[in-house]
Amino acid sequence: MDFELTSEQKDIKKAAREFAEGMFPEVxxxxxxxxxxxxxxxxxxxxxxxxxxxxxxxxxxxxxxxLEHAFIxxxxxxxxxxxxxxxxxxxxxxxxxxxxxxxxxxxxxxxLPKGEAIMGMAITEPDAGSDVASVSTVARRMKDHxxxxxxxxxxxxxxxxxxxxxxxxxxxxxxxxxxxHSALIVEKSRKGxxxxxxxxxxxxxxxxxxxxxxxxxxxxxxxxxxEKEGEGFHQLMAVFNRTRVTVAFQGVGIAQGGLEKAIQxxxxxxxxGRPLGSFQGIQFKLAEMASLVEAARALCYQAGWMVDHGKIxxxxxxxxxxxxxxxxxxxxxxxxxxxxxYGYLGEYGIERLYRDAKLVEIVEGTKEIxxxxxxxxxxxx
Amino acid sequence: MDFELTNRQKQICRAAREFAEGEFPGIxxxxxxxxxxxxxxxxxxxxxxxxxxxxxxxxxxxxxxxLEFAMVxxxxxxxxxxxGNILLTAFGSELIQLYGTEEQKKRYxxxLTRGEAIMGAAITEPDAGSDILSILTxxxxxxxxxxxxxxxxxxxxxxxxxxxxxxCLTHTEAESRLKRFGTIVxxxxxxxxxxxxxxxxxxxxxxxxxxxxxxxxRVPKxxxxxGKEGEGFPQIMQLxxxxxxxxxxxxxxxxxxxxxxxxxxxxxRKQFGQPIGAFQAVQFKIAEMATWVExxxxxxxxxxxxIDHGKAxxxxxxxxxxxxxxIGVKVAxxxxxxxxxYGYIADYDIxxxxRDAKIVEIYEGTKEIxxxxxxxxxxGRL
Numbered sequence: 215m216d217f218e219l220t221s222e223q224k225d226i227k228k229a230a231r232e233f234a235e236g237m238f239p240e241v242x243x244x245x246x247x248x249x250x251x252x253x254x255x256x257x258x259x260x261x262x263x264x265x266x267x268x269x270x271x272x273x274x275x276x277x278x279x280x281l282e283h284a285f286i287x288x289x290x291x292x293x294x295x296x297x298x299x300x301x302x303x304x305x306x307x308x309x310x311x312x313x314x315x316x317x318x319x320x321x322x323x324x325x326l327p328k329g330e331a332i333m334g335m336a337i338t339e340p341d342a343g344s345d346v347a348s349v350s351t352v353a354r355r356m357k358d359h360x361x362x363x364x365x366x367x368x369x370x371x372x373x374x375x376x377x378x379x380x381x382x383x384x385x386x387x388x389x390x391x392x393x394x395h396s397a398l399i400v401e402k403s404r405k406g407x408x409x410x411x412x413x414x415x416x417x418x419x420x421x422x423x424x425x426x427x428x429x430x431x432x433x434x435x436x437x438x439x440x441e442k443e444g445e446g447f448h449q450l451m452a453v454f455n456r457t458r459v460t461v462a463f464q465g466v467g468i469a470q471g472g473l474e475k476a477i478q479x480x481x482x483x484x485x486x487g488r489p490l491g492s493f494q495g496i497q498f499k500l501a502e503m504a505s506l507v508e509a510a511r512a513l514c515y516q517a518g519w520m521v522d523h524g525k526i527x528x529x530x531x532x533x534x535x536x537x538x539x540x541x542x543x544x545x546x547x548x549x550x551x552x553x554x555x556y557g558y559l560g561e562y563g564i565e566r567l568y569r570d571a572k573l574v575e576i577v578e579g580t581k582e583i584x585x586x587x588x589x590x591x592x593x594x595x
Numbered sequence: 596m597d598f599e600l601t602n603r604q605k606q607i608c609r610a611a612r613e614f615a616e617g618e619f620p621g622i623x624x625x626x627x628x629x630x631x632x633x634x635x636x637x638x639x640x641x642x643x644x645x646x647x648x649x650x651x652x653x654x655x656x657x658x659x660x661x662l663e664f665a666m667v668x669x670x671x672x673x674x675x676x677x678x679g680n681i682l683l684t685a686f687g688s689e690l691i692q693l694y695g696t697e698e699q700k701k702r703y704x705x706x707l708t709r710g711e712a713i714m715g716a717a718i719t720e721p722d723a724g725s726d727i728l729s730i731l732t733x734x735x736x737x738x739x740x741x742x743x744x745x746x747x748x749x750x751x752x753x754x755x756x757x758x759x760x761x762x763c764l765t766h767t768e769a770e771s772r773l774k775r776f777g778t779i780v781x782x783x784x785x786x787x788x789x790x791x792x793x794x795x796x797x798x799x800x801x802x803x804x805x806x807x808x809x810x811x812x813r814v815p816k817x818x819x820x821x822g823k824e825g826e827g828f829p830q831i832m833q834l835x836x837x838x839x840x841x842x843x844x845x846x847x848x849x850x851x852x853x854x855x856x857x858x859x860x861x862x863x864r865k866q867f868g869q870p871i872g873a874f875q876a877v878q879f880k881i882a883e884m885a886t887w888v889e890x891x892x893x894x895x896x897x898x899x900x901x902i903d904h905g906k907a908x909x910x911x912x913x914x915x916x917x918x919x920x921x922i923g924v925k926v927a928x929x930x931x932x933x934x935x936x937y938g939y940i941a942d943y944d945i946x947x948x949x950r951d952a953k954i955v956e957i958y959e960g961t962k963e964i965x966x967x968x969x970x971x972x973x974x975g976r977l
Binding site: 215216217218219220223281477480481488489491492494497498500501502504505508509510512513515516519520523525529530532533536537582584585586588589590592593 | 596597598599600601604662858861862872875878879881882883885886889890891893894896897900901904910911913914917918963965966967969970971973974975977
């Protein structure tokens with residue numbers, strides 16, 4: 215056992231924190247207000263090596279773990295969750311890294327850490343959210359290509375991605391539902407592929423979210439992730455084991471950042487002739503918030519470490535994900551409360567936290583789905 | 596980073612679990628009902644090496660860490676908290692090992708692991724609980740002796756211990772309040788020492804709790820731990836660092852035990868034609884309970900590991916202790932709820948777990964004191 219971060223991990227966290235503290239504050243409000251993706255910020259993060267750190271050296275990354283990727287996500291979210299989502303510009307690359315063919319890895323992966331491409335993955339549909347196995351976007355196989363038709367909903371990076379992994383129905387007649395799907399890589403330039411950015415999200419407005427339309431989009435057969443059809447669902451579950459960890463870390467980061475703001479404010483703000491923090495009512499709130507953050511962090515670090523050490527534990531990952539989402543929402547609610555009227559006003563940046571935090575309870579598996587997974591692991595079917 | 600238990604730790608956990616599962620269930624209900632310390636069980640645990648695992652080998656222990664002690668405690672509490680408290684028979688020896696003189700270590704530590712002595716630590720008084728600086732028990736120097744007067748309240752092992760570390764005022768004149776105290780080993784057969792067992796506790800009734808009266812109790816000055824006066828308060832703070840982690844592991848253990856009982860029950864119990872575990876509301880409860888247990892276990896292990904690696908972190912320790920106590924209570928409550936009417940009667944052990952769990956929110960620092968400690972670490976003194 216060893217609960218200390220390695221010195222490399224400490225360095226990575228520190229560098230990510232310094233970058234975020236230096237760069238995020240000046241653009242955060244603007245990106246939130248105008249719902250724009252911070253492209254220059256993303257480029258700079260790529261230049262400095264923060265994007266796609268889990269990508270192997272052979273494919274242009276530094277070959278670190280998903281845990282290190284998640285540490286960066288935590289530090290980014292700590293400063294600003296919306297800007298922090300630039301970490302998600304490699305979303306979907308896990309499919310290629312884990313299951314892709316050698317040519318796919320060489321073609322797509324190196325572009326991501328270099329800042330030459332943005333990725334996404336499209337799973338959710340208007341009528342298939344938590345119930346992933348009901349995805350109905352169809353990919354019909356022709357002689358040398360697939361023809362894709364259908365709609366995808368709430369897709370991160372949907373309107374800015376250069377290519378995305380799309381979960382499609384390819385083997386409708388398979389008896390078992392989880393064997394009916396395949397993951398296909400679709401480039402933005404393909405004919406019949408359209409996107410429309412979704413506006414007026416509650417939070418995380420610096421992150422692009424779009425609806426995707428596929429009307430008879432043709433992609434070559436070699437865009438199938440892996441060698442065999444019918445593996446998509448199984449691949450997705452493995453991808454979720456990584457992306458859920460990253461999102462869980464974002465929950466920790468959001469809560470930690472909010473906690474720090476509340477601590478600072480409690481020391482400065484005076485009422486009844488003394489700092490707010492000298493009142494036991496406020497002290498207890500802060501103690502409870504800090505405890506929630508530490509508990510969520512303890513679960514996340516363990517879950518992330520397990521992923522990188524070949525001991526993937528879906529139960530623990532789901533625990534980390536729902537708990538840190540809930541912790542973030544609870545902690546940020548108290549952060550706003552401690553800031554009072556100032557917390558409620560946009561110009562202090564606190565109300566943005568309140569809006570941003572909520573996403574962690576929804577994205578990459580709602581907390582209800584996480585609980586079902588945990589219960590299934592414990593009780594069996 | 597490495598989140599895997601070492602092989603040694605895995606073996607220790609398994610051995611502790613097997614011992615507890617083999618020995619506790621047959622007697623737990625009876626000792627709870629009779630409010631009696633399970634003396635034979637304690638003896639057996641000593642023979643197998645479970646008592647005082649943190650005591651160094653040269654003083655008769657296994658020389659393990661406080662993390663391993665916490666792991667054994669968790670396994671014991673998982674099966675039965677009251678019986679599990681036989682591990683507290685070495686309570687207070689941490690002080691002797693950390694701060695005692697060589698003679699004190701040689702005299703007091705080996706009998707504990709051999710099952711020849713039981714210890715305790717007496718800090719709380721009738722009017723000084725959380726506010727420990729306000730204790731009144733005083734040790735007056737008289738030649739080569741201390742003469743102790745005062746009373747102590749809620750003392751674990753108070754009426755069964757052969758010697759007790761007593762937190763006393765030794766230097767009322769010291770300017771700093773923090774330098775007014777000493778910790779003194781008092782043998783319970785000294786004239787003037789009296790203990791009254793407290794009965795009617797809500798839970799952990801197999802664990803002895805007593806009120807102690809000290810009237811003109813004379814002990815040689817060699818009984819002062821470490822031999823230096825005025826060091827009592829920092830010593831007690833370090834004792835709290837350790838025993839708050841141990842208390843946290845009790846919270847994790849009682850929660851884990853209650854969770855397992857709940858899981859078993861929801862698989863077996865059928866209502867509306869299906870096991871109640873098939874209902875989503877029950878599944879969500881189980882998922883939440885399991886997550887809380889996992890989170891507090893991770894915190895507790897980390898806090899214990901930090902102590903054993905010279906990085907004791909009082910904030911983290913208080914976080915682990917407060918959350919583990921609260922989660923013990925919450926999980927035991929939900930587990931009882933899932934058992935329905937059966938959970939409410941003693942035939943199903945869950946009602947005992949429900950009573951036992953509550954103590955973790957109170958002893959070794961109430962959860963309110965833990966929150967004060969956390970807040971002070973976060974805010975500094977304002």
